[in-house]
Amino acid sequence: MALVNRSLWLTQQYNRLSLKQRRTAMGYVFIMPFILGFAFWFLVPAVVAAFLTMQRWNLISPPRFVGLYNVNRMLSDPLLLQSLKVTVLFSAISVPLGLVFAFFLASLINNKFRGVAIFRTIYFLPSIVPAVANAILWAWLFNTEFGLINFVIRALGGPKIGWLQDPNWVMVAFVILTVWGVGGSMIIFLAGLQGIPKIYYEAAEIDGAGRWQRLLHVTLPMMSPIIFFNLVIGFINSFQIFVSALLITNGGPQNSTLFLVLYIYRTAFGSQRMGYAAVLSWLLFAILMILSFFVFRYIGSRVYYENPGE
């Protein structure tokens, strides 16, 4: 009964509103799930993370205020330095390489010919393999003695490479398996390529532009917002590499795959140092913010938008 009264009251209130107010109320009803979700699952955890930075807490005994202890610890933590080093190195190699490869594959399947759908499917397939199965598969492919990759290299006369044992080669291995799974950004590139009006190419051709010039002066400028989008998403994803590092090498050899998120995960759930893990999470956030800022500042300003303000 109370509920009925309440809803009657609401209806009366709603009827009393002007048309404009009604529209506003209706709009907020529709986006309310997102607003609530943002408050519960983003703002609340952010506040918790801010609180935790000054605490020492192992989840069991009550949190203890330690001031800037966690921050000081961060400044002299050799493992953190190592994880930053390998994460930045991995991103710096895998993101540009993956971007070029995805763009290249997208151009290949942007042609119209019979059976193109099969190639689109095949190129996309690696990116939907479950992360755990993917990790096991690549651990096997990179196996030094019995793996397919070393078999092919040796058959071509190359040396036997210790992909997962050598700290230098292991980075190459992770780049290869990441680049293999670029199907997602490839599809986004493909969508962009298909959105370029044919008339631009025809106009360029009439002006005598060759294939290379059409790529340089039509395709790339038209694609620049999408390249930019994939670049930003690529950096965000590569900084969060976790599952393959955990399952293929578990951070080794000699911490050469101790990527930042793996280190955060270990700090929180391995050694139960929640406060320090929160500080590291903020650090990751800060790095990605600064990186995004520079990407937007220096690359974003070169992006060409066909219809600005849309």
Added chain:
Amino acid sequence: MAGKRKRDQRPLGERLFHWLTVFLLIFFAVVMVAPFVWLVSSSLKTQLDIFNYPPDFLPDPWVPQNYINALTYKPFGLYFRNTVLVAGLNVIAVVFTSSFCAYGFARLRFPGRDFWFGIVMATLFLPYAILLVPSFIVFSRLGWVDTFLPLVVPQFFGGGAFNIFLMRQFFRTIPEEIADAARIDGCSEFGVYWRIMLPLSKPALITIGIFTFLFAWNDLIGPMTYLRSPDNFTIAVGLASFRSQTDIHWDLQLAASAAVTLPVIAIFFVSQRYFIQGVVMTGLKG
């Protein structure tokens, strides 16, 4: 593009380019598929044959028993049930709440809308990893650790920025006149959303539904963080713990991996018409 007669008349450079394209297409198709072939081939070998060098390309003898051994080594049936439960609830949550929010962003005009849509786009770029630790603490305070709730409930609140974005883009391609006609006939905004927009958006809804299902099926980090008792494990967690326990049993590990990958590929093949075309057609317009 061109008929056979025409192709022969193209200049030499064009023809070379054409054949180079064909070669590259096939070469990369082989590169993309080879690991899968290798996975299936290895998973059907005996525990000894798998360590042959040089490796045999086809198993001899074939050992399909590997699959049975792998899937009964751990209660994968139970993991399967858990995963389908979590993934299914995720799909329901995402399909309804992301389209609901997207309707507000796409079709209603009100002060603050663009501000909130800016927040949606900002969360799109927010890495999930930074929230891992604080979210865990929030959920453990709620007493939700070792339940499916942390993996399901948040999805009912908008269903993720990317899905809202995708649905909004799709809604904007539907002519406003259809909705106006319904409004004149006395349809409320909820009615327009439910009876007009949703039925017209089936391809987009199917696309995000499949994305969501695959994401939930594949996700390791969430279930690994929140699920503690083996009875609650999803397939991803089960497979990860399987790997740590069967270190040198490559035959079983690979069989289990192939078995987990197979449903994903099957879903993908059945639905790829929606999957790729859906993104290609509606993904980035406007």
